[in-house]
Amino acid sequence: MSEAIIEIEGLRKSFGPQAALDGLDLRVPRGSVFGLLGRNGAGKTTTIKHLLGLIRADSGSARIFGQAVADPSAGVGIRRRVGFVTEDKDLYPYMTVDAMIRFTRPFFPGWQRDLEQRYLNIFDLPRGKRISRLSKGMRSKLMLLLAISHGAELLILDEPMEGLDPAAVEQLLRELIAIAAEQGTTIFFSSHQLADVEQIADHVAILDHGKTLVCGEIDDLKAHYQRISLVCSDEPPNDVGRLDGVVSVRRNGRMLSILVSRNAEGIAAELHQSLGAVVERFPVTLKEIFLEHGGNNKCSG
Amino acid sequence: MLWLKAWLETRWRLLFMLLIGALLLAFPVEVMGNLRAAHAERLFSMLLWLSVFQSFFGAITLAGSGIETASPRPGPSDKDSERSSLFTLSLPVTRTRLFAIRTITGILESVVLVVLLGVATWLLMPPHVVNTYAALTYFPVILSCSLVVYAISACLSTFCDEGWRFRSSGLVVVVLFMLATAGKLPRSINILRGIGVTSPLVAQQIPWMTIATACVLALFFFGAALMIIQRRDY
Numbered sequence: 329m330s331e332a333i334i335e336i337e338g339l340r341k342s343f344g345p346q347a348a349l350d351g352l353d354l355r356v357p358r359g360s361v362f363g364l365l366g367r368n369g370a371g372k373t374t375t376i377k378h379l380l381g382l383i384r385a386d387s388g389s390a391r392i393f394g395q396a397v398a399d400p401s402a403g404v405g406i407r408r409r410v411g412f413v414t415e416d417k418d419l420y421p422y423m424t425v426d427a428m429i430r431f432t433r434p435f436f437p438g439w440q441r442d443l444e445q446r447y448l449n450i451f452d453l454p455r456g457k458r459i460s461r462l463s464k465g466m467r468s469k470l471m472l473l474l475a476i477s478h479g480a481e482l483l484i485l486d487e488p489m490e491g492l493d494p495a496a497v498e499q500l501l502r503e504l505i506a507i508a509a510e511q512g513t514t515i516f517f518s519s520h521q522l523a524d525v526e527q528i529a530d531h532v533a534i535l536d537h538g539k540t541l542v543c544g545e546i547d548d549l550k551a552h553y554q555r556i557s558l559v560c561s562d563e564p565p566n567d568v569g570r571l572d573g574v575v576s577v578r579r580n581g582r583m584l585s586i587l588v589s590r591n592a593e594g595i596a597a598e599l600h601q602s603l604g605a606v607v608e609r610f611p612v613t614l615k616e617i618f619l620e621h622g623g624n625n626k627c628s629g
Numbered sequence: 630m631l632w633l634k635a636w637l638e639t640r641w642r643l644l645f646m647l648l649i650g651a652l653l654l655a656f657p658v659e660v661m662g663n664l665r666a667a668h669a670e671r672l673f674s675m676l677l678w679l680s681v682f683q684s685f686f687g688a689i690t691l692a693g694s695g696i697e698t699a700s701p702r703p704g705p706s707d708k709d710s711e712r713s714s715l716f717t718l719s720l721p722v723t724r725t726r727l728f729a730i731r732t733i734t735g736i737l738e739s740v741v742l743v744v745l746l747g748v749a750t751w752l753l754m755p756p757h758v759v760n761t762y763a764a765l766t767y768f769p770v771i772l773s774c775s776l777v778v779y780a781i782s783a784c785l786s787t788f789c790d791e792g793w794r795f796r797s798s799g800l801v802v803v804v805l806f807m808l809a810t811a812g813k814l815p816r817s818i819n820i821l822r823g824i825g826v827t828s829p830l831v832a833q834q835i836p837w838m839t840i841a842t843a844c845v846l847a848l849f850f851f852g853a854a855l856m857i858i859q860r861r862d863y
Contacts, residue, residue, distance in 0.1 A: 380719050383862035400723065400859075408721035418713040422637055431630045435720050471716075 330357040339388035348374040350538035363529035364518040371538040372518035411475025415486040417467040421460035436478030444477040464491040485517035554592035558605040635734035646687045650746040684775040687742040689798040692782030766829040773843035780850035787857040
């Protein structure tokens with residue numbers, strides 16, 4: 329198992345009676361492109377804010393580069409090695425693009441001017457334009473430039489594709505892949521755009537109600553998760569969902585459609601034997617896993 | 630760079646306060662012709678309280694903007710600064726340093742405000758009522774008292790949105806005035822005495838006790854504000 333750059337164990341955080349994180353566990357391997365999926369309110373932004381020291385957890389622990397993020401003295405060192413793109417992409421509206429770069433540069437001793445120049449050209453950012461006059465897409469690109477140019481070992485991106493037009497999303501995804509490939513930067517990003525996550529991520533975690541439902545390598549998930557479809561000769565039994573590995577069961581008359589997270593072959597054989605039905609297995613997409621996963625806390629990674 | 634950022638974010642408020650102060654001073658100038666000879670005492674009193682009002686109002690206004698980045702909730706007019714504060718807080722800088730820079734910038738601007746408006750007010754005062762020594766020693770007194778108001782506003786701004794941080798600070802000052810006027814404020818913490826009856830302009834001596842009390846109170850509220858900022862979630 330490769331070294332973890334982010335390790336989260338049993339993280340809990342409540343805002344009043346509302347539990348935003350409810351014992352979250354997560355492990356992000358170094359060098360990975362890790363997609364954090366979840367519906368609105370699943371706990372993605374809370375997780376990211378905790379990693380950056382913007383909020384404090386009620387219990388549990390989170391470590392980046394092996395250092396506890398809750399330790400304020402370690403926090404400064406961590407943030408020096410992390411690039412962050414916020415959900416709203418808000419920078420200082422009264423500064424120009426150039427002033428924003430000049431403002432950010434001195435905070436990071438490892439600032440790389442060649443990267444700055446390269447991404448200024450790639451993103452076609454107007455240096456003299458005020459940030460208040462930039463579109464959200466342009467602000468995303470500027471934030472990404474600021475995050476990349478200081479030679480960050482880890483990029484934490486909160487909904488980086490949100491509000492971008494399809495062309496801008498495509499360009500951003502291309503650049504993220506290039507950054508990960510060329511500089512070995514670990515990218516940890518949240519999104520609810522499944523297609524985008526599937527396009528660039530090699531690892532994924534699905535959050536729901538502040539818990540990790542699924543986490544692991546996308547290839548592994550796709551290999552283990554399968555849909556089993558069968559047509560019973562009589563009324564289908566009600567206890568299929570109790571079989572180990574079954575995530576969800578859909579019924580349509582005598583037809584059953586079962587999503588399993590592991591042991592698909594064994595489950596299919598058992599169903600064939602016990603029900604005498606014709607059983608077929610199909611691969612599933614990340615979207616199916618995301619949409620149909622139940623409330624069990626299972627982490628395969 | 631954080632100093633530059635703080636200045637860029639507060640400069641308009643300082644200019645606004647200077648403009649308000651200048652407009653307020655225009656009124657005594659207008660009526661001075663009638664008052665100067667016959668009602669010097671009344672003119673003196675009016676200008677004295679005008680300088681107090683300007684300093685306190687300035688302190689509240691500058692404190693509100695001075696630590697906006699460290700404030701908790703987006704008010705109706707500061708959503709942008711609240712959201713961009715996530716970027717600021719993601720920089721490799723401690724919250725203490727961020728707070729210190731914003732607060733010191735505001736204090737320095739308060740000094741500029743008090744000195745400029747104070748000099749203008751002094752020049753308008755009847756020359757035979759106020760001597761130079763009393764006028765000069767009045768500056769540290771009103772500065773230290775403004776510092777308390779600034780610190781209270783800074784503290785309030787850690788848990789109020791922009792609209793409420795201004796209103797609640799103003800309310801605190803009004804309550805302070807009412808308690809002091811009613812004689813219900815203990816002398817030891819009555820900073821208004823130092824700028825009123827025991828001020829160098831009236832008593833012709835420096836109220837060291839008031840200055841010391843004001844500094845202790847200011848430190849207390851700055852400390853409280855810092856503690857809140859260190860502990861709060863963004």
